[in-house]
Amino acid sequence: MATEDFYxxxxxxxxxxxxxxxxxxxxxxxxxxIPKSGSILDAGCGSGRDAKFFQExxxxxxxTDSAIEMVKRSGLLLxxxxxHLSFENIDMNEEFDGxxxxxxxxxxxxxxxxxxxxxxxxxxKPGGVLFMSFKYGxxxxxxxxxxxxxxxxxxxxKVIALIPEFEELKSWKSADTRNSSAEFWLxxxxxxxxx
Numbered sequence: 001m002a003t004e005d006f007y008x009x010x011x012x013x014x015x016x017x018x019x020x021x022x023x024x025x026x027x028x029x030x031x032x033x034i035p036k037s038g039s040i041l042d043a044g045c046g047s048g049r050d051a052k053f054f055q056e057x058x059x060x061x062x063x064t065d066s067a068i069e070m071v072k073r074s075g076l077l078l079x080x081x082x083x084h085l086s087f088e089n090i091d092m093n094e095e096f097d098g099x100x101x102x103x104x105x106x107x108x109x110x111x112x113x114x115x116x117x118x119x120x121x122x123x124x125k126p127g128g129v130l131f132m133s134f135k136y137g138x139x140x141x142x143x144x145x146x147x148x149x150x151x152x153x154x155x156x157x158k159v160i161a162l163i164p165e166f167e168e169l170k171s172w173k174s175a176d177t178r179n180s181s182a183e184f185w186l187x188x189x190x191x192x193x194x195x
Contacts, residue, residue: 003107003146004067007046011069019047023102026131027053029170029189030098033129034059038097041123043090044104045082048074054100064090087116092123099123099130103185106134110149114162121165127194129169136173136184151186166190 007014027050034040037058042051045063047070055061055078063078065071066086075082087108099120108116120130137150151159153171160168171188 006145007065007067008069011067011073014046014070019049021049023050023053025174026102026133026187029187030100030129030131031057033169033189033191034098039095041092041096041099043087043099043101043120044107045074046070046104048077048082050100050102051082052077062096087119088112090116090119090123094123094125096124097128099128101130101132103133105132106149106151107147108149109147110140110159113149113159117159117163117166121163121192124192126192129189129191130166131187131189133185133187136186151188153186156186156188160188160190165193167193 037060039060040054042054042061042063045051045065048063051061051063051074061078063074063082064085065074065082068084071082071084087105101120105113105116124130134151134156135148136152138152138155140147140149153173156171157168160166167190169189169191171186174185174187176183176185
């Protein structure tokens with residue numbers, strides 16, 4: 001089963017389980033780098049929860065997901081179409097002040113991640129920032145038909161170093177915001193160099 005199949009087949013359950021998760025701490029890390037009314041790409045938007053929040057704050061939001069059922073649900077939540085687009089098919093040039101990839105790049109195989117980060121870097125305006133998060137740990141595995149690639153501060157820095165246009169702003173470990181989970185997460189903020 002492909003990762004997209006899991007989300008298509010479990011769309012309602014995933015939507016309902018994630019829609020009200022409190023992400024305020026992560027928004028507070030990301031949004032100070034985004035100009036007022038700036039443009040944000042929510043890459044792998046899932047339910048559309050975060051895109052909706054950014055939209056309500058006055059940002060110009062483009063939401064994408066590779067699972068068509070999540071595209072449908074996030075589009076309804078946002079009141080405008082989300083794009084049915086995988087990371088591999090993102091081809092944009094300096095369009096966004098920020099890219100939000102919360103718990104989405106973790107489904108990219110480790111050997112493909114540098115290539116995907118280069119695509120996201122190209123989509124950012126100079127000085128733009130990317131937020132990304134992964135389950136905390138090392139290695140790759142399949143769970144419930146979904147592929148996961150875990151990272152720590154050390155492993156993600158090695159990947160970031162492969163994209164010279166990126167500079168790391170901050171990487172940190174945090175507890176899962178879902179009360180029912182004992183997992184930890186690795187979040188990372190990187191900026192596209194202006195020069």
